[in-house]
Structure formats: C-alpha cells, structure tokens
Amino acid sequence: MDGEELTEQETALYDRQIRVWGADAQRRLSKSHILVSGLQGSVIEFCKNIVLAGVGSLTINDDRLVTEELLSANFLIPLDESVYSGRSIAELCCESLKDFNPMVRVSVEKGELSNFNVDFFGKFDAVIINCCSLATKKSVNEKCRKLLKRVAFYTVDCRDTCAEIFVDLQKYTYLKVRKGEEKFECLVEYPSFEEAISVHWKSLPKRVSKLYLAMRVIEKFEELEGRSPREISTTDLVNVQKLRRELCEAYCVSESLIPDHLLGRLLRGKTEFPPVCAIIGGILGQEVIKAISGKGDPLKNFFFFDAMDGTGLIEDISKAKTEG
Amino acid sequence: MVGAGGIGCELLKTLALSGFEDIHIIDMDTIEVSNLNRQFLFRKSHVGQSKAKVARDAVLKFRPHINITPYHANIKDPEFNVDFFRQFNVVLNGLDNLDARRHVNRLCLAASVPLIESGTTGFLGQVTVHVKGRTECYECQAKPAPKTYPVCTITSTPSKFVHCIVWAKELLFAKLFGDRNRENDLNVRSSDSSISSEQIDDVFERRMDENIEKYARRIYDHVFGYNIEVALSNEDTWKNRNRPRPIYSNDVIPAELIGQNGNLEKNSVLGDASSVSAMASLGLKNTQDIWSLKENSKVFFEAVRLFFAKRGKEVGNMIFDKDDQLAVEFVTAAANIRASSFGIPLHSLFEAKGIAGNIVHAVATTNAIIAGLIVIEAVKVLQNDTKSYRMTYCLQHPSRKMLLMPVEPFEPNKSCYVCSKTPLTLVVNTHRSKLRDVVDKIVKAKLGMNLPLIMHGSLLLYEVLAKLPSPVTGGTMLTVEDLQQELKCSINVEHREEFDEEKEPDGMILSGWSQPPLEENKDKTVVENGASTSAASVATSLGTEDDEIQVIPTQIGNKRKLSDISGSALSDHSSVTSETKFIREVEEIEDTDDLVMLDDGLSDSKKRREQ
Numbered sequence: 001m002d003g004e005e006l007t008e009q010e011t012a013l014y015d016r017q018i019r020v021w022g023a024d025a026q027r028r029l030s031k032s033h034i035l036v037s038g039l040q041g042s043v044i045e046f047c048k049n050i051v052l053a054g055v056g057s058l059t060i061n062d063d064r065l066v067t068e069e070l071l072s073a074n075f076l077i078p079l080d081e082s083v084y085s086g087r088s089i090a091e092l093c094c095e096s097l098k099d100f101n102p103m104v105r106v107s108v109e110k111g112e113l114s115n116f117n118v119d120f121f122g123k124f125d126a127v128i129i130n131c132c133s134l135a136t137k138k139s140v141n142e143k144c145r146k147l148l149k150r151v152a153f154y155t156v157d158c159r160d161t162c163a164e165i166f167v168d169l170q171k172y173t174y175l176k177v178r179k180g181e182e183k184f185e186c187l188v189e190y191p192s193f194e195e196a197i198s199v200h201w202k203s204l205p206k207r208v209s210k211l212y213l214a215m216r217v218i219e220k221f222e223e224l225e226g227r228s229p230r231e232i233s234t235t236d237l238v239n240v241q242k243l244r245r246e247l248c249e250a251y252c253v254s255e256s257l258i259p260d261h262l263l264g265r266l267l268r269g270k271t272e273f274p275p276v277c278a279i280i281g282g283i284l285g286q287e288v289i290k291a292i293s294g295k296g297d298p299l300k301n302f303f304f305f306d307a308m309d310g311t312g313l314i315e316d317i318s319k320a321k322t323e324g
Numbered sequence: 325m326v327g328a329g330g331i332g333c334e335l336l337k338t339l340a341l342s343g344f345e346d347i348h349i350i351d352m353d354t355i356e357v358s359n360l361n362r363q364f365l366f367r368k369s370h371v372g373q374s375k376a377k378v379a380r381d382a383v384l385k386f387r388p389h390i391n392i393t394p395y396h397a398n399i400k401d402p403e404f405n406v407d408f409f410r411q412f413n414v415v416l417n418g419l420d421n422l423d424a425r426r427h428v429n430r431l432c433l434a435a436s437v438p439l440i441e442s443g444t445t446g447f448l449g450q451v452t453v454h455v456k457g458r459t460e461c462y463e464c465q466a467k468p469a470p471k472t473y474p475v476c477t478i479t480s481t482p483s484k485f486v487h488c489i490v491w492a493k494e495l496l497f498a499k500l501f502g503d504r505n506r507e508n509d510l511n512v513r514s515s516d517s518s519i520s521s522e523q524i525d526d527v528f529e530r531r532m533d534e535n536i537e538k539y540a541r542r543i544y545d546h547v548f549g550y551n552i553e554v555a556l557s558n559e560d561t562w563k564n565r566n567r568p569r570p571i572y573s574n575d576v577i578p579a580e581l582i583g584q585n586g587n588l589e590k591n592s593v594l595g596d597a598s599s600v601s602a603m604a605s606l607g608l609k610n611t612q613d614i615w616s617l618k619e620n621s622k623v624f625f626e627a628v629r630l631f632f633a634k635r636g637k638e639v640g641n642m643i644f645d646k647d648d649q650l651a652v653e654f655v656t657a658a659a660n661i662r663a664s665s666f667g668i669p670l671h672s673l674f675e676a677k678g679i680a681g682n683i684v685h686a687v688a689t690t691n692a693i694i695a696g697l698i699v700i701e702a703v704k705v706l707q708n709d710t711k712s713y714r715m716t717y718c719l720q721h722p723s724r725k726m727l728l729m730p731v732e733p734f735e736p737n738k739s740c741y742v743c744s745k746t747p748l749t750l751v752v753n754t755h756r757s758k759l760r761d762v763v764d765k766i767v768k769a770k771l772g773m774n775l776p777l778i779m780h781g782s783l784l785l786y787e788v789l790a791k792l793p794s795p796v797t798g799g800t801m802l803t804v805e806d807l808q809q810e811l812k813c814s815i816n817v818e819h820r821e822e823f824d825e826e827k828e829p830d831g832m833i834l835s836g837w838s839q840p841p842l843e844e845n846k847d848k849t850v851v852e853n854g855a856s857t858s859a860a861s862v863a864t865s866l867g868t869e870d871d872e873i874q875v876i877p878t879q880i881g882n883k884r885k886l887s888d889i890s891g892s893a894l895s896d897h898s899s900v901t902s903e904t905k906f907i908r909e910v911e912e913i914e915d916t917d918d919l920v921m922l923d924d925g926l927s928d929s930k931k932r933r934e935q
C-alpha cells in the first residue's frame with residue numbers, strides 16, 4: 001500500500017468508519033486535498049462530513065461577509081455579531097472546522113473563484129463548487145480537466161427544497177466489488193459539465209428527472225440575464241416560462257416536462273432548507289470519499305433530490321452513452 | 325428526541341437550523357473517543373460527559389434563542405411515563421437498541437404521539453413514520469432476532485471465525501474471569517463420560533500457590549489440546565468435516581522461553597487497570613496486523629498473566645466489554661488459537677474486536693442524510709400532511725436509479741398485539757411451570773415489558789417484586805399489563821405435557837406474534853454473541869452502537885408479503901450486493917416492476933404531481 005500506517009490515535013478516532021471502508025481507504029483519505037468554494041448550507045454540511053472523515057486538508061473559499069441569509073443553514077458560525085468584525089464567511093467557518101478534527105488542516109483561500117488558474121486547481125484531489133453561474137461551472141471544470149492528474153470535480157446547486165449535484169471524475173478506474181463475484185477493475189468515463197448539459201433533450205434517458213430540465217432552463221435564464229443564482233426570484237417566472245417554451249420548441253419536446261410549479265419553487269428558494277442541505281452534504285461527502293478512496297461505485301453523473309416527493313435520483317447524462 | 329448519538333447529533337443540529345424551538349433530548353450515554361469521528365457536536369475534551377447536555381450546549385452556540393432540555397437518563401426510567409410523552413407533538417428516535425425502540429413505540433401509542441423511527445449501518449439507513457391508527461406501529465412487523473449459534477457449533481465444530489470468537493468470549497473468557505457459578509458449555513461432552521463435571525470444573529480453578537504462567541499453560545493445554553483430542557475421539561463428528569489439530573503450548577512456545585516474559589513486567593504500561601495491555605507489554609503495535617499462532621499464544625499467556633497480576637480483584641465477576649483492551653486481546657488470541665486448530669483463517673485484533681463487540685459500522689454522512697429525512701417527515705407530521713408521509717430508505721446501490729427511496733407507509737397490522745390488542749396464545753405445562761418463568765421468559769424477554777402485572781380476571785396474580793410461584797392454570801385467559809408502557813394484552817393459556825429440550829428450551833411457546841426465523845439452525849439451543857454492555861436482555865445484543873438498522877420490513881409498496889414474492893425466481897442481477905437481506909429484496913422487487921414515470925414511481929406522488 002501507500003506505506004505509512006495509521007497512527008494509534010487515528011485508528012481509535014476513525015474506528016467505526018475504518019470498519020466501513022477499510023484502513024487503505026482511510027490512509028488515502030488522510031493524504032487528500034479538497035477545495036470548496038461557496039459556503040452555503042450543503043457545502044457547510046459537506047465540509048463537516050469530510051473533516052470528520054479525516055481528509056488531509058480542506059481549503060475553503062468564500063470572501064462574502066456574513067448576512068442573515070448566508071447563516072440560514074450554517075451551524076459553524078456562532079450567532080454573535082461581535083465575533084464577525086468584518087471577517088469573511090470562510091474565515092469564520094475555518095475556526096469551527098479546525099475544531100471538529102485537529103488532524104485535518106483547514107485553511108482559507110481568498111479570491112474570486114473564476115480568477116484561479118489551472119495550476120491552482122492542480123493542488124487538489126477534489127474541487128467542489130456551490131451555487132455558481134453557468135460560466136463559472138464550465139470554466140472551473142475545464143481547468144480541472146486540463147491538468148495531468150485527475151482532479152475530481154463537483155458542482156452543487158440547492159434551490160428551495162430541490163437540489164442537484166453534478167460529478168466529473170474524467171476517466172475513473174476502480175475495483176468493483178460484487179458479493180459472490182470476483183473483484184474486477186472498472187473504467188468509467190465521465191463527460192465534462194459542458195458536454196453533459198449539451199446532450200440533446202431528445203437523447204436524454206427515458207423519463208429523465210424533471211429537475212434536470214428545470215435546472216437547465218433556470219441556468220440558461222441566469223446566463224442570458226447576466227444574473228447570479230441569488231439574484232432571481234418568482235417575479236421572473238413569466239420570463240423563465242418564456243425561455244422554457246423556446247428551449248422546448250428548439251429541442252422538440254413537450255413543455256409539460258417542466259411544470260410551472262417546479263419552476264416556481266426553484267425561483268423561490270433564496271433561503272436554504274436545512275434538511276435538504278444535510279442530505280445533499282451527506283451524499284456529496286460519500287461521493288468524494290468514494291472517489292478519493294477508490295472504494296465503492298461512484299455516482300455518474302447527476303444526482304437530484306426533491307424534498308416534496310423524497311426521491312433521491314441518479315441520472316447518467318452523457319453523450320457517449322446516448323449516441324451509442 | 326430520544327438519543328444524542330450518531331443520528332442524534334445530526335438531528336439536533338438540523339432541527340435547530342430548521343426552526344424547531346422547543347426540543348427535549350434524552351440520552352443515558354456519556355461521550356467516548358470512538359464517537360468523535362461522527363458525533364460532531366462532541367470534542368475530545370468532552371469525553372466522559374453526558375451526550376445530551378454537551379449536545380445542547382453545542383447547538384445553543386449557533387442557535388442561542390431556542391429551548392433545548394437535556395436529560396442524562398434512561399428512556400425506560402419511570403419518570404418518562406405517558407404523561408411525559410403527551411407533552412410533545414412528535415417523538416424522534418435516534419436509538420441504539422431494540423428494547424428501547426419497543427418501549428418508546430408503546431409509550432407513543434399510549435400517548436397518541438406520532439413517532440419517527442430511524443436507523444443506519446454503514447451507507448444504509450432508513451426513516452419510518454408511525455402514527456397511531458394511521459400507519460403501522462414499530463412492532464407491527466417482526467424484528468430480526470439476535471444472531472445466535474447452535475451450542476455444538478460453538479463447542480465442537482466451529483467453521484467460521486465468529487464461532488471461535490463466541491467460544492472465546494462467551495465460554496472461555498466467562499469461565500476464567502467471569503462468574504463461576506454461571507452455567508457454561510465450555511467442556512466438550514466426551515462420548516465416554518467418565519469424567520464428572522466437577523472434575524472438569526477444577527481444571528479452570530487456579531490452584532493454591534500455582535504460578536500464573538503454569539496455570540495459563542495448563543488452561544491452554546486443556547482447551548486447545550486435551551479438549552480437541554476428546555472431540556476427535558467422537559469419530560462420527562468428523563466424517564464429513566476436517567479434523568481439528570490439537571495444539572499444546574510446548575509445541576508453540578517451549579517452556580524455557582516463557583520464563584523470559586519475566587522482563588516484560590517493566591515494559592508493561594503503568595497506571596490504572598484499564599490501560600493494562602498485553603500488546604503493549606509484548607511490543608505489538610498495529611491492531612490491524614494478523615498475529616501468528618506463536619504471537620497469539622504469547623498474547624494469550626500475557627493477557628492471563630496481566631489479569632491475575634494487575635486486575636486480580638475483578639477476576640471472578642467480569643463481563644466481556646469491547647472497550648476493555650485486555651479482554652479484547654485475550655478474546656482475539658484465544659479465538660485465533662482455536663481458529664488455527666480448526667483450519668479457520670486468523671483475524672486481526674481490530675476485526676476480532678468488531679465481531680466480539682457487535683460493533684456496528686457507522687459513518688457521519690449516512691447519519692446526516694437520515695437526520696435530514698427525519699426532519700422532512702417531522703415537518704409533515706406537524707403540518708398533519710398525512711398523505712405525504714413516507715418511509716425512506718437510504719441505499720448503497722441505486723435501485724431504479726434511486727439512492728433515496730421513499731415508500732408509502734403501511735397500514736397497522738391487524739394482528740399486532742401491541743397496537744391492535746390481538747390476544748396471544750401460550751402453550752405451557754401448567755402443572756410444572758411457574759408464573760415467575762412465564763414472566764421472565766415470555767412477558768419480559770418476548771413481549772418486551774418492563775414492569776408487568778399479570779391478572780386473571782380481576783385477580784392480581786403477580787406484582788413485580790413479589791416472588792409468588794403460583795402455578796399457571798390451563799384454559800384460562802390472563803391479562804398482562806405494563807402500567808408504564810400502558811400496554812395491556814391477553815394471553816390464552818393452553819396446557820401441554822412435554823416439551824423438546826433442544827427445540828423448545830424455554831419449556832413454553834408463545835404464538836400469535838411472529839418472531840422472524842433465525843438465520844442459522846433456528847431449532848437448536850443457541851449461544852448468543854451477546855452485546856458487551858448488557859448481560860440482562862436478549863434484545864440488546866442487536867448492537868451496541870446507536871446506528872444499526874433494526875426494521876427489516878417484509879412488505880414493499882402496496883405489495884403485501886414481500887417474502888412470498890422474493891421466493892419466486894427473480895433475476896439476481898448485478899446490483900444485488902447489499903449487505904442486508906432487506907435491500908436485496910427491495911431490489912429484486914423493484915427490478916420486476918414495470919417502469920412507470922420515473923420520478924412518479926410511487927403512485928401517490930404521481931397523483932399529486934398531476935394535480
């Protein structure tokens with residue numbers, strides 16, 4: 001294996017989870033470096049999970065100052081304005097995260113996510129970005145893909161009681177373990193975010209999640225209007241519906257695939273719904289742990305959760321598959 | 325909230341963030357180091373303190389204006405009676421054992437308070453909603469019985485490592501360091517029973533002035549050498565089995581070498597008894613290493629020596645505890661030596677500890693997901709949105725693309741003795757059985773009652789503290805009542821003269837409630853791989869952590885009786901890998917279904933969407 005053994009202290013602390021994923025996986029975790037950007041509910045939950053799991057380091061990026069809205073699903077920052085004193089949300093979260101597990105190095109990276117260059121992303125094994133514009137999602141994803149080493153890329157988007165996770169592990173090989181069968185090596189090829197969202201709607205998997213389509217409409221709307229995910233509201237519904245019609249006509253699909261009430265909900269959600277954050281942060285944590293440890297079948301390549309019906313759904317949306 | 329452990333910490337946080345402002349939380353446990361990897365409200369400096377209290381303080385830091393009332397207490401304490409439960413709008417369980425879950429279920433039924441139940445193990449988890457009269461109660465479905473093993477497999481014919489662990493823990497450890505007056509099946513029943521049991525017992529007694537090392541060797545040679553030879557003499561046993569190999573201490577570690585252990589005294593860890601360790605004094609560091617037969621034998625001798633030298637006062641009344649390092653070392657070594665004898669692969673201390681302590685696999689992420697799902701259901705319960713109640717399964721491998729799978733709750737089971745008051749039947753020898761036995765073996769052990777009263781008509785037959793050995797009479801109906809649980813059920817008594825000692829060791833049979841079949845040899849006398857923390861109750865041996873799955877439903881969706889269907893020829897396709905039988909069954913069922921609208925897989929949500 002990778003040589004170094006876990007210390008007695010690590011074995012005692014991680015006892016229960018080593019029983020789930022084994023000592024090798026724990027060693028790989030403890031050498032991994034994770035970057036997150038956009039410290040809202042789901043990502044806060046994710047940070048907690050991954051720090052508890054014992055990654056090597058976690059770098060957090062979010063220069064925004066604390067607002068009530070930003071704290072709606074945040075359990076890392078004490079509700080005490082005297083401690084804020086002009087510090088960014090990342091700086092405030094950093095302290096609590098360090099406290100969760102002294103064996104993990106947690107640090108703050110200042111700056112605008114879209115300004116970081118390719119080399120910067122090369123320092124990490126996994127990059128998780130939250131609530132970004134379409135352009136930022138594409139560009140960060142492309143930067144990760146330019147590197148020689150594989151950097152796992154994830155985007156998260158929580159709106160109202162709905163959420164989407166996108167995963168790009170590029171070319172990913174792992175040992176597939178099936179009960180009663182031999183282990184075998186398995187190669188999974190992931191499309192980039194840009195490739196995934198440009199799959200023709202006619203070629204999507206049968207009965208694809210409505211959330212996938214609705215998210216694409218909203219994303220496109222924000223891009224056309226030049227607005228950030230936090231700058232839209234239900235007052236935009238009429239225009240979003242108009243865009244939905246255009247897109248559906250262009251792809252020759254029925255508009256009923258994207259119901260009004262779903263669009264309405266996605267536009268409404270400024271404050272986060274903490275239970276959904278917990279669920280998404282949990283799923284994302286598991287996926288990143290899988291990708292780093294090489295243990296377990298990774299999710300390919302979208303995950304959707306809607307608290308209204310309680311379904312947590314995986315969709316595989318990639319050109320290669322649909323063309324074949 | 326009942327439980328401030330793995331699920332509890334996540335749940336308290338998510339409830340507080342979601343705007344719940346008056347939360348009561350009960351947990352009898354204190355914080356341990358192995359909790360810290362997932363019970364994120366706790367720090368190392370909190371080890372030893374009350375989970376409920378520390379959890380409260382941690383949550384108040386980010387939500388200072390809400391009310392959280394902690395109780396460092398056992399949910400089964402009498403203060404938590406029906407009146408106590410009535411003050412709540414909903415009860416949320418994040419519990420660690422079947423016993424407590426059943427108890428809370430009954431109190432919630434009695435108080436008419438909705439209950440949301442949960443459990444996780446590894447990446448699997450589930451949340452269920454129990455509302456009196458509307459959905460099934462927690463006990464409507466039979467619960468998996470504790471894993472048990474036939475006595476002869478443990479004493480004579482082990483074939484798996486777990487059999488060796490159970491032998492080392494329940495028999496050898498108990499014999500050497502536990503209560504000597506307890507019945508113990510350690511000795512092989514020889515075909516010629518020329519040796520009386522009295523003589524056998526003497527073997528385990530340390531003789532006056534006997535040197536510890538000599539004693540340890542004598543025990544070693546007896547259980548790993550002599551007993552195996554005796555077992556080998558039962559030729560019939562080995563016709564279709566591999567013959568075990570007797571192991572004698574001199575062959576593994578020659579007598580002169582053991583004397584060298586004397587210098588280990590200096591190396592052994594100083595300080596309190598709980599830190600005494602054979603590994604430390606032998607210089608073994610990694611708990612994940614698999615020791616050789618020789619190393620195991622050294623650990624065996626050193627552990628016995630340390631028990632007598634450093635913890636002599638405890639010898640004679642010890643109960644195996646997974647957090648007792650020396651006990652785990654002893655059990656690991658003894659199990660491995662036995663495994664060598666029977667040609668079973670050896671295991672590391674880390675693995676042995678997991679098996680011996682029934683340690684449930686636990687990760688933070690699953691707990692977080694389950695807590696989120698609990699809060700979603702809790703909100704529906706408070707809104708009385710009864711049509712939207714769901715039980716949700718968190719799967720490791722997607723089923724019909726679903727990782728989180730919601731299912732409509734089932735209706736109450738009409739023959740459930742807990743929520744539907746269906747009478748039970750007890751077959752018993754009314755001439756010989758004592759009421760006391762009925763109370764212990766049936767009313768407490770099987771019906772899970774805490775403080776039962778037995779009535780015959782209006783005549784009180786039994787009060788908890790009275791030791792009244794009144795005979796049970798045939799053809800009569802008894803009423804059994806637990807005033808704390810406010811559970812009352814009727815038992816029809818039937819007489820039968822003879823019971824099969826092997827198959828019916830209780831000497832009485834309860835029917836009218838379904839206990840699930842045990843996985844192995846359900847009809848034999850059994851030895852349990854009991855939980856370390858409690859010797860008292862059968863039910864607690866399901867697990868010692870707060871995170872195990874307890875509910876294994878046998879029905880899915882609107883299909884009743886999953887078990888009937890899963891017996892038919894269903895394709896065992898590649899996604900069927902899951903650890904639990906339940907998950908496998910779900911997937912089998914799901915795969916045979918026609919696909920409807922994908923995100924409308926559940927008929928009710930389909931209707932709602934189309935409205």
Ligand SMILES: [Zn+2]
Binds near residue numbers: 737
């Ligand atoms: Zn019931």
